[in-house]
Amino acid sequence: MSTVSSTDTVKGAYGGDGGALFGLAMKTGFLTLITLGIYRFWAKTRIRRYMWSATAPGGAPFEYTGTGLEKFLGFLVAIVVLALYLGVLQLLLFFVGLNIFAGGTDPQAVLRQLAATYITLFAVLPLVFFAQYRSRRYLLSRTRWRGIRFGAETGAVGYMLRALGYTLLTIISLGLLAPLAAFKLEKYMVDRTWYGDIKFAQDGKWTMLYGSMKHIFIGLGLVIGGAAIGGFSDIPALAILGGVVGTFWLYFGIFYFQVDGFRRMANHKKVGDVIGFDTKPKVWTVIGHVLLGSLAAGAAAFAVILVAGLVGGSIIGFSSFDMMMNPDGLANQQPDMASAALGGLIFFLGYILAIIVAGALILVMVNQPIIAHYVTSTTILNASRLDTVRQRGDDEMVDAEGFADALDVGGGF
Amino acid sequence: MTSPQSTLPVFGGRYFDGQTAGERDVEVSLDKPGGWLIIRRDQSSGASIPQENWDLDDMRVVRDHGHEEGEVFRLTGKDEARLFVPNQVDADALRDACQYLRKADVPAGTLSKVFFWTGGAVAAMLLILFVLLPNLADTMATLIPAKREEAIGETVVAQIEQTMKFANSGQFCSTSEAEAAIAKMSDRLTDELDLPYPLKIRIMKTEMINAFAAPGGHIVFFSGLIDKADTPEEVAGVLAHEIAHVVARDPLRIALRAAGSAGILSMVLGDFAGGTLVLIMAEQVMQASYTREAEAQADEFALRLLKDAGLPAEAFAAFFDKLREEYGDTDGAMEYLSSHPNLASRAAAARAAETQPDAFEPVLSETEWAALQSVCKSSGR
Numbered sequence: 001m002s003t004v005s006s007t008d009t010v011k012g013a014y015g016g017d018g019g020a021l022f023g024l025a026m027k028t029g030f031l032t033l034i035t036l037g038i039y040r041f042w043a044k045t046r047i048r049r050y051m052w053s054a055t056a057p058g059g060a061p062f063e064y065t066g067t068g069l070e071k072f073l074g075f076l077v078a079i080v081v082l083a084l085y086l087g088v089l090q091l092l093l094f095f096v097g098l099n100i101f102a103g104g105t106d107p108q109a110v111l112r113q114l115a116a117t118y119i120t121l122f123a124v125l126p127l128v129f130f131a132q133y134r135s136r137r138y139l140l141s142r143t144r145w146r147g148i149r150f151g152a153e154t155g156a157v158g159y160m161l162r163a164l165g166y167t168l169l170t171i172i173s174l175g176l177l178a179p180l181a182a183f184k185l186e187k188y189m190v191d192r193t194w195y196g197d198i199k200f201a202q203d204g205k206w207t208m209l210y211g212s213m214k215h216i217f218i219g220l221g222l223v224i225g226g227a228a229i230g231g232f233s234d235i236p237a238l239a240i241l242g243g244v245v246g247t248f249w250l251y252f253g254i255f256y257f258q259v260d261g262f263r264r265m266a267n268h269k270k271v272g273d274v275i276g277f278d279t280k281p282k283v284w285t286v287i288g289h290v291l292l293g294s295l296a297a298g299a300a301a302f303a304v305i306l307v308a309g310l311v312g313g314s315i316i317g318f319s320s321f322d323m324m325m326n327p328d329g330l331a332n333q334q335p336d337m338a339s340a341a342l343g344g345l346i347f348f349l350g351y352i353l354a355i356i357v358a359g360a361l362i363l364v365m366v367n368q369p370i371i372a373h374y375v376t377s378t379t380i381l382n383a384s385r386l387d388t389v390r391q392r393g394d395d396e397m398v399d400a401e402g403f404a405d406a407l408d409v410g411g412g413f
Numbered sequence: 414m415t416s417p418q419s420t421l422p423v424f425g426g427r428y429f430d431g432q433t434a435g436e437r438d439v440e441v442s443l444d445k446p447g448g449w450l451i452i453r454r455d456q457s458s459g460a461s462i463p464q465e466n467w468d469l470d471d472m473r474v475v476r477d478h479g480h481e482e483g484e485v486f487r488l489t490g491k492d493e494a495r496l497f498v499p500n501q502v503d504a505d506a507l508r509d510a511c512q513y514l515r516k517a518d519v520p521a522g523t524l525s526k527v528f529f530w531t532g533g534a535v536a537a538m539l540l541i542l543f544v545l546l547p548n549l550a551d552t553m554a555t556l557i558p559a560k561r562e563e564a565i566g567e568t569v570v571a572q573i574e575q576t577m578k579f580a581n582s583g584q585f586c587s588t589s590e591a592e593a594a595i596a597k598m599s600d601r602l603t604d605e606l607d608l609p610y611p612l613k614i615r616i617m618k619t620e621m622i623n624a625f626a627a628p629g630g631h632i633v634f635f636s637g638l639i640d641k642a643d644t645p646e647e648v649a650g651v652l653a654h655e656i657a658h659v660v661a662r663d664p665l666r667i668a669l670r671a672a673g674s675a676g677i678l679s680m681v682l683g684d685f686a687g688g689t690l691v692l693i694m695a696e697q698v699m700q701a702s703y704t705r706e707a708e709a710q711a712d713e714f715a716l717r718l719l720k721d722a723g724l725p726a727e728a729f730a731a732f733f734d735k736l737r738e739e740y741g742d743t744d745g746a747m748e749y750l751s752s753h754p755n756l757a758s759r760a761a762a763a764r765a766a767e768t769q770p771d772a773f774e775p776v777l778s779e780t781e782w783a784a785l786q787s788v789c790k791s792s793g794r
Contacts, residue, residue, distance in 0.1 A: 015480040024477060037683055046477045054479025060427065060436060060497065061480045069523070076534035079681050083538055086680075087546045087673045094672035095553050103564030105571035113568045124676070146436060147429030147495050196434060387435035391493065406680045 009278075010383040014372035015061075016054030018364045024050055025360035033352060041075065041405070042068030051368065052143065055375050058383070066142035066400070074138075074400025081399075082127065082406050089123040128409055129163035130156045134397075135404035136189060141395035146386065148196040151395050155192050162188055175220075179209035186265055196389040198272030204264065212261040219250030252287070259283040266378065274385045279378040286370055293365030300361055301354040308350020316343035424503035428452060431493025441498065445469075445510050452496065467496075474514040484508065489518050538681065542674055542699065550669035554662050559609045559629070562665055566613075566629030569664075573625075573633070574617070582619040586636065590784035591616065594777050598649050601722045601776060602656060612659065614652070618789040622739055624651050626658040628665040636789040641735060645777040645785070650719060650729030650763075657714035663707045670703050704752040712759055720768035724776060733760035 028043030045068040052064035097116030103109060133156040140150040166181035183206035190202035226242010229235075259281050266279045316339055380386075403409075428439040442451045450467040467488055475485040475495075484504040486496045498504040508514060557565075577583035595614050603612065610630040620637045627633070632655045634648070642648050658664060678699060682692050719726055733756045743751040753759075777785065 015482075017479070017481070021479065040683060049475070049477040050479040052479075053475060053477070053485070056480050059499065060429075061478070061485060063475055063485065063495070069519075069527070073527070073530050076530050080534050080537040080541075082680060083541045083677050084545075086677060087541055088549065090675055091546065091549055091553060091669060091673035094669060095556070098557065098565055099561060103561075103568060105567055107575065109568050110572040110575060113565070113572070144495075146434040147431040147493060148434040387433065389434035391432050405683065408680075408683065 008382055008384050010058035010380040010386075012055075012057045012375040012378040012380075013059065014054055014375040015056055016051060016368050016372060018368065021047075021050055021368055022360050022364045025363050026356060029356035029360060033356065038072070039068075041071035044068075045071060047363065051371065054368075055371070057145075057375070057378075057380060060146050063144040064142055065144060066138070070400045071402070071405065074398065074402035075405045076402070077399045078402025078406045082403065085127075086123055093119045093123055124407065126160050126164060127403065128407055129160040131403035131407050131409045132163075133159040133189065134399065135401045135409060137395070138397050138401040138404075140193060141397065145195075147391075148389055149392055149394070151194045151392050152189070153192040153194075155188070159185070159188055179213055180206045182206075182261065183209055183265075190269060194392055195271055196392050198275075198385075198389055201270045201273075202265065202268065203270060204268030208264050208268075209261055212257050212264055213253070215253030215256045216250060217253075219246050219248075219253045222246030222249055252283075255287050255290070256283050259286050262374070272385055272389070274382045276381040277378055278381055279374070281374050281377045285373050289366050289369045289373070293362055293369075296365055297358040297361040301358040304354040304357055305350055308347050308353070312343035312345075312347035312350070314343075315339050315346065422503075422506060424498065424500060424506075426452070426503075427497040427499065429495045429497070431495065439496070441496070441503075441507075443507060443510055450496075450507070450510075465494075469511045470513055472511045472514060473516065473518070474508065474511075476515060486514075489513075489516075542677065543702070546673040547670055547703065550673055551666050553669055554666045557665065562662070563610050563613075563629030563631075565665070566627040566631040569627040570615070570631050570633060573627075577617065577619060582617075584618050585615050586618050586789035587616070588784065588788050590781070591788035594645075594781040594785040597781065598645070598652055598776050599656070601724075602649065602653050602718050605721060606656070606660065606718075608659065612656065616788055622736060624655055626655040626664050628662070628668070630659050632656070632659065639786055639788070641739075642732065642786075644728050644731075645775065645782045646724055646728030647732040647735075648785070649722075649724055649776045650715065650726070650732055653715035653718040653722075653729070654711050656718060657711035658707070660714065661707065661710065663711065667703055667707065671700065674699065701752050705754055708753045712754075712762060716763060716766040716768055720766070722776075723769050723773055725770075725773055726763040726766045726768040730760040730763035733757075733763065 024046060028039065028046055031039040032043050045064070045066055048066065049064045052062040055062045094116065097119040098113075101112040101116040104112070133152075137152040137154070137156070140152045143150045163185055166177075166184060170178045170181045183202075183204075187202040190200045193200040222242045223246035224242075226246060227239045230237070230239025230242065260283065263279055263281055266277045270276055423440060423442045426439045426441045428437045429435075430437070437454060440453045442453070444451060448469045450469060450472065452465045452467065454463060467486075471489045472486055473489055475487065478485065482501045482504075483497060483499040484501075484507070486498065486507065487494065498507060574583060574585070595616075599612055599614060608630065612630050612632060614632045614634070616634045616636055616639065619635045621635045622638045622641055624632065624634045624638055632652070634651070638651065639648055678695050679692055682695065715729070716726055719729065737756040737760075742756045743753075
């Protein structure tokens with residue numbers, strides 16, 4: 001009936017091209033700049049449209065149907081709600097903080113009163129979780145594959161409460177229950193996700209994520225163990241060695257958790273009870289893209305700023321030279337001011353250009369290759385079940401992704 | 414409309430009807446003169462959609478696509494079917510035949526909707542930032558008991574002392590003569606004033622020409638201000654200004670306002686290239702609008718205090734001139750960024766007030782003034 005092979009699988013494929021995406025990112029970046037940031041909703045939408053349609057399992061491209069306009073209007077709704085909520089709550093928290101913590105002149109008292117100022121941060125945290133769920137729901141509702149919409153049930157408040165609870169649990173357990181938190185929160189979201197009329201389900205056990213976190217624990221163990229042994233045996237070199245090796249190990253561990261955690265979770269996902277996934281992303285491929293891309297973006301930004309600095313600086317320098325040659329020129333003050341302004345402007349534009357170029361390079365050299373790697377290393381199992389999946393209703397969201405945009409939750413695209 | 418003739422270009426496509434995820438291989442023929450795209454099921458597969466005709470003018474393409482080859486087409490409106498033409502040559506031929514492929518189908522009334530929502534959001538934000546939160550902050554300030562406010566101020570002063578303290582500055586200096594001189598000055602200014610808490614005036618050793626009021630009646634003079642003053646009346650003018658802040662409970666109110674509005678602007682502006690600069694300026698304008706209003710009111714109140722005490726405003730004005738010489742003034746657009754009103758206008762306002770045009774009784778005697786000026790010099794601490 002369809003193009004599914006005899007083994008009944010669909011292989012992930014990604015067709016995005018670095019040059020095309022770079023051009024799109026630069027173009028939308030400039031439009032964002034000259035509209036003082038308003039175009040960013042449309043920019044994000046266009047980048048997503050590109051990346052979604054580049055993702056084409058079995059040759060059938062995904063489609064992103066979100067619009068910049070609905071994102072913009074959703075943002076307007078969200079900022080008014082957030083300003084009201086945050087303004088009042090921050091005031092109340094600060095007021096309570098002042099009444100509890102204020103007073104005293106010793107350094108501890110000063111610190112306590114400063115802490116009262118930071119209490120206000122707790123007003124934002126619940127909203128971040130709320131926004132994460134809403135944002136994911138919006139993205140799914142605007143994603144289609146083979147003509148069929150994805151979707152998620154409402155549940156942002158439930159997610160927020162659970163996320164707060166599990167975060168607290170993770171802190172109390174000194175991170176030992178982090179796998180439980182990660183698993184349960186992912187499961188909460190996946191179990192409410194739909195593709196057409198069939199539902200996703202997250203199987204597996206939370207303890208399986210300990211395997212994904214092993215390198216984080218090893219890194220932490222090296223740092224703490226090195227400090228302890230170095231401290232006891234009076235050999236500070238041991239503590240330093242443990243600290244350095246442990247820190248690098250910890251960084252590796254974080255990447256390893258992201259990649260291996262994704263693998264384990266994905267391989268235990270089911271859609272409509274039968275469709276499954278087989279995914280084999282490689283952690284070193286991901287790390288390679290992150291290192292290389294960050295390096296390239298940093299170097300490019302540096303080069304742009306350097307050129308702008310040289311050009312801007314020489315314009316300022318030239319006019320001073322000019323003035324030295326004609327000491328009694330009539331307009332000896334005016335042209336200097338003008339060229340100083342021009343030189344400054346060139347430098348400022350160079351700084352902006354550097355930010356846009358760096359952002360575009362990160363997108364093209366880090367984000368896109370990593371997504372491509374995840375997609376191409378994933379195979380959909382029992383794919384023939386897809387043929388009978390039926391369409392689901394449209395999910396209207398007045399706030400679109402506004403809360404996530406306002407709070408800057410989520411990734412770069 | 415008619416069955417495809419052999420002369421029409423025919424090519425393969427992949428069709429998704431938007432009802433099920435099943436993929437159908439279709440045979441597409443382009444009837445350019447008739448203005449139709451005719452989509453027919455592949456002969457080999459079973460039949461549920463025998464034939465579908467798409468009006469070429471209603472066809473749209475999925476823009477900004479990232480697949481290597483081909484294009485995805487759809488119909489305008491709510492229709493959910495998609496036609497993927499994988500071959501680029503075929504897709505290009507189809508593109509050439511349709512003239513409204515990239516047209517954005519914006520529903521009528523969208524523009525007025527955008528204006529309405531944007532205007533509403535801007536109005537609501539202004540109301541929240543400049544009416545609701547300031548008023549709420551002011552109300553809360555009155556709910557904090559005087560004793561508690563004094564303790565808060567105590568800690569604020571200690572915090573500033575800790576950050577200012579290095580090498581040979583940041584310490585409080587005190588001599589009994591200077592205390593007496595300050596007390597005489599503040600008694601004369603607050604003679605008829607009903608304060609919620611006693612004033613606690615201290616002098617901190619630092620070159621800066623400044624003074625500040627902390628919550629709960631704490632006032633701190635920087636010794637630089639006393640050193641640079643030519644007459645005790647200049648110091649009295651500044652003291653009157655700080656007393657005005659104390660009476661209005663400005664330090665507490667402004668701290669509460671700042672806490673309430675924290676982060677809201679950064680949320681509105683978001684982060685884009687160069688956005689940080691815009692954000693810093695916007696944040697500054699908003700905070701400055703809070704404080705400038707308080708400063709202007711404090712100046713006004715200070716002039717009333719000077720008048721009641723029979724002291725000349727000319728010395729107060731002279732102090733602003735001195736500040737202007739030392740630090741320069743804020744003019745033009747820069748004034749909106751400044752936490753205080755323009756110095757020249759403050760001096761002019763003070764001169765215009767003419768609180769005591771005739772002879773006056775000096776606020777301190779020669780010896781008292783000398784004692785106050787030398788407070789941070791002799792003892793050092």
